Amino acid sequence: MTEHNILIAGFGGQGVLFSGKVIAYAGLIDGLEVSWLPSYGPEMRGGTANCSVCLSKRTIGSPLVVNPNAFVAMNLPSFDKFIDDVVPGGVVIVDSYLIEKKVEREDVKAFYVPAQKLAEENNLKGLSNIILTGKLFKELGFCSKEALDEAVKKCVPAKKAHLLEANYRAIELGMSI
Amino acid sequence: MAVVFEKTKGLTDAPLHYCPGCTHGIVHRLVAEVMEELGVLDKAVGVAPVGCAVFNYDYFSCDMVQAPHGRAQAVATGIKRAVPENVVFSYQGDGDLAAIGTAETVHAATRGENITVIFINNAIYGMTGGQMAPTSLPNQITQTTPYGRDTNYAGYPIRVCEMLSTLDGVALAQRVSVDTPKNVMNAKKAIKKAFENQIAGKGYSIVEVLSTCPTNWGLTPTEALTWLRDNMIPYYPLGVYKDKEDVK
Amino acid sequence: MSEKVLMKGNEALAEAAIQAGCRHFFGYPITPQTELAAYMSKRMPKIGGVYLQAESEVAAINMVLGASAAGVRAMTSSSSPGISLKSEGISYLAGSDLPCLIINIQRGGPGLGGIQPSQADYWQATKATGHGDFQILVFAPSTVQEMVDLVAGAFDKADKYRMPAMILADGMLGQMMEPVAIGEADVKLPEKEWATSGHKGKRKHNVINSLYIDPNVLENIVVERYKKYETIEATEQMSESYLTEDADIVLVAYGASSRIARSAVNSARELGIKAGLIRPISLWPFPKDVVAKAGDTAKQILTVEMSMGQMVDDVRLAVNGKCPVSFFGRTGGIIPTPAEVLEEIKKLAGGAV
Incomplete structure (x- = not known):
């Protein structure tokens, strides 16, 4: 299937919007129609933030993901808010270091990655979002690996180029779990 | 026969509509003469206010834009920023500049917008028939202060030059009057300086001209001049409130 | 065609304006158009342009008035409550x-309303952006690419007809990223011989004015x-028709809600319901010819908006009773879902098919 409606949600500052941008760019590089829609407003100042990403071979209608087929949860409020919206058969990736709850639904595929802890242990501070993106890539295969690598390169700003290698390591780490 | 005096080229031949004894005409002539003397009529753009001077777009012979009420200095800002070579002035009354347009005035001033502002303070709304202006004096009787301006109720007049003189962007803030020939000469000097400042890129220059409104003051032209001297000048002392050249 | 990049709608609008020759931007901060002004503040100084925070x-719209009078391409951007404040200046510009x-x-509105996407300013944009008898050109993009594509045309038509043009978008389109070239x-x-930028001794003085004290002159x-x-x-009517030729049910929706309507039309087709979509691109002039024609062939017309129903008035006027016109909308910042539509x-379809 080359149609994905992805929802990434967490606290402002966790890089929710950034990983959404990486995914959207990967889709663009692979020749798909893509859209990226952030929640905006007071969220960006420390509240919850989320990001809708659509990848499709067809023209994208609503860019707002209401029923994701892939959901990345980076904090408990977001997990509680969106877990029931995931379509049956969808993929749920949970940062199990920050969210102790388990997915009670049995009709979705849940994966637990202690991303925050892994980031700290592997000298990848601030890149738990990219570790989770690596895991999402592994489970969903929303693009080619080349496109994902290229997308990371496009999204890391020039003045932070020294962080590129760490981003790649974070992707690999996520994929290895 | 030798020509000893000619009407300034800065004014068109359109007859002015101002009431007898109103000093707008004097100020128009001073502004026009200054622009002619400085040789900037071909690149001058004036901004007309809403108020008695609204029709001045027909009187000044340079390019003119008529602005919404109070917005003349925002419009002037747009013109000046679009074509900085233009010499841009606004010509506004007290209601336009100091009531509805206070924000535009203060911010053009604090930005140091390189424009010239001619401010006619006659302590009343003329065009609409004599209502209280932001510069109406305490106890002054107007159509909307029929018992006199009660400062406990309607507040106090604004002294624009004093207020603007605190702003770093202001190059010149000077109050003049046109009630006597001598004061007319001084007013012209101030207006000239305000234009020269712009040509030299010095920033915001405002000349406040104390003016008469015999019609709405309910006085004859000569009584009005006396009233101005006796009442306005004490409250609004003439003088230079800010001159960047002094600061150096 | 240059390489496609991901850009926010707000930023894409700004860059498109620069590419269209606009070098004068005057604005005041407001959510959710913030990125547009921020982009201008970054780019304009590098290309000899003017970004001024009023x-x-x-004040911003009046700076636009002054700059436009002086003959340059000038623009401003805002969001709903700010447009209300600009309405005085827009009337004077017109x-x-x-x-x-x-x-x-x-x-969302009225008042301070909210900051989430809405289409509740349709009436304001197309009927009354200010006092007096006048219209402005109004264009409603539905993708980030279309936001870009409409900007140059909006400037050109504004110059051609000497009138203000508006791009009416919403928080969703402004905030979202899509690939864009x-x-x-x-x-x-164009030469603007009417501009007030100094007569240079070569002509009589130009006057930019909206005051005509004689009612006969003003009427003329x-x-x-x-x-x-x-x-x-x-x-100048602009619209896009999607699957309307054989459609029993024709949806009419613009901008963000047209995207949702399009998804719903696709789903309806999968269920065997002959649905189609007319997407007005110019809101003034309203594409009434296309909508009127749909009234001849469709059994039902459904207008979808992010408001309590504003454009539906124009749809009804165009259809002129030829078939029933109904309305579905969400408002206050809620984006309708394709499932709802x-x-x-x-x-x-239950009644019509």
Whole structure:
């Protein structure tokens, strides 16, 4: 299937919007129609933030993901808010270091990655979002690996180029779990 | 026969509509003469206010834009920023500049917008028939202060030059009057300086001209001049409130 | 065609304006158009342009008025409450026959309303952006690419007809990123012999003015302006039709809600319901010819908006009773879902198919 409606949600500052941008760019590089829609407003100042990403071979209608087929949860409020919206058969990736709850639904595929802890242990501070993106890539295969690598390169700003290698390591780490 | 005096080229031949004894005409002539003397009529753009001077777009012979009420200095800002070579002035009354347009005035001033502002303070709304202006004096009787301006109720007049003189962007803030020939000469000097400042890129220059409104003051032209001297000048002392050249 | 990049709608609008030759931007901060002004503040100083943060929306639109009077391509951007403040200046621009571009990234209202996407300013944009008899050109993009594509045309038509143009978008389109290609436009700015930028001793003075104290003169000027509007209504209607040819149920939706309507139309087709979509691109002039034609062939017309129902008035006027016109909308910042719209289509199909 080359149609994905992805929802990434967490606290402002966790890089929710950034990983959404990486995914959207990967889709663009692979020749798909893509859209990226952030929640905006007071969220960006420390509240919850989320990001809708659509990848499709067809023209994208609503860019707002209401029923994701892939959901990345980076904090408990977001997990509680969106877990029931995931379509049956969808993929749920949970940062199990920050969210102790388990997915009670049995009709979705849940994966637990202690991303925050892994980031700290592997000298990848601030890149738990990219570790989770690596895991999402592994489970969903929303693009080619080349496109994902290229997308990371496009999204890391020039003045932070020294962080590129760490981003790649974070992707690999996520994929290895 | 030798020509000893000619009407300034800065004014068109359109007859002015101002009431007898109103000093707008004097100020128009001073502004026009200054622009002619400085040789900037071909690149001058004036901004007309809403108020008695609204029709001045027909009187000044340079390019003119008529602005919404109070917005003349925002419009002037747009013109000046679009074509900085233009010499841009606004010509506004007290209601336009100091009531509805206070924000535009203060911010053009604090930005140091390189424009010239001619401010006619006659302590009343003329065009609409004599209502209280932001510069109406305490106890002054107007159509909307029929018992006199009660400062406990309607507040106090604004002294624009004093207020603007605190702003770093202001190059010149000077109050003049046109009630006597001598004061007319001084007013012209101030207006000239305000234009020269712009040509030299010095920033915001405002000349406040104390003016008469015999019609709405309910006085004859000569009584009005006396009233101005006796009442306005004490409250609004003439003088230079800010001159960047002094600061150096 | 240049390489496609991901860009936010707000930023894409800004870059497109720069490519269209705009070097004068005057604004005041407001959510959700923030990125547009921020982009301008970054780019303009590097290309010899002017970005000026005004003290208010009122001042900003009047700076646009001054810059436009001086003959340059000038623009401002804001969101709903800010557009209300600009409405005075827009009326003066229209009354002074001045071109400019105004961008409204709509949010919920009335009052301070909210900051989420809305289409509740349709009436304001198309019927009354200010006092007096006048119209402005209004364009409603539905993708980030279309936001780019409409900007140069909006400037050109504003210049051609000497009137303000507006891009009416919303928080969703302004905030979202999509792939976009922005080519360098070959800009030919028209001569503006009416501009007030100094007569240089070569002509009589130009006057930019909207005051005509003699009612006969004012009436004549307004009537002449309306002749221009007639030409525009006859020649400048823009819309996109999607699967309308055989459609029993034709949806009419613009901007963000047209995207949701399109998804719902696709789902309806999968269920065997012959649904289609007319997407007005110009809101003024409203594409009434296309909508009227749909009234001849469709059994039902459904207008979908992010408001309590505003454009539906124009749809009804165009259809003129030829078939039933119904409305579905969400408001206050809620984006309708394709499923909700599909339910409405199914309801109508139950009676019509």
